[in-house]
Amino acid sequence: NAGVTQTPKFQVLKTGQSMTLQCAQDMNHEYMSWYRQDPGMGLRLIHYSVGAGITDQGEVPNGYNVSRSTTEDFPLRLLSAAPSQTSVYFCASSGSPGTGGREQYFGPGTRLTVT
């Protein structure tokens, strides 16, 4: 199993540009999430999904869109990049809490710089 994969690893954007961060998991997990990591602030939840076709907002959703058309994929879209979105982005997945699946498995991250 590859686990959780993310592409690209690094990206530089100009203010106002849009892009999509890709995330895929091969563990047949129902739950997928996007976090951003900033120095001194830990990881903060952007959006999450409890299954295909179902998404919801996390703590810091502004400026980001998500969709979940398949169990495996959960892309994160930046609509109009701003310097405040410079961060490291992590995708995570986990199984159903009903079966004890509280552990979240994280991808390797995407380092995004917006100039």
Add this chain to the structure above:
Amino acid sequence: QQQVKQSPQSLIVQKGGISIINCAYENTAFDYFPWYQQFPGKGPALLIAIRPDVSEKKEGRFTISFNKSAKQFSLHIMDSQPGDSATYFCAASGLDQGAQKLVFGQGTRLTINP
């Protein structure tokens, strides 16, 4: 608002010593308290986790102590080794708030001197 507060921000420990990182939470609905370990350039990985029905959980050199009444929990690393040098995050979540909505502490950068 910061629902999980972690301290210290950075910690230096001699090889063989005990590393202690503390976290405090506010939301009494939290029922799952994991600790994640992150090496530079990598994603966080689950180290150990505890539920509030126990006061301590030990896995090898790593122990979580949990104090429900004080709303605090801590990570103890016994016989700390240079390979333990990493950033550690505590986190919390509650089933009633969506089990996937992990709230993280600010992180602690741990350095073990050889």
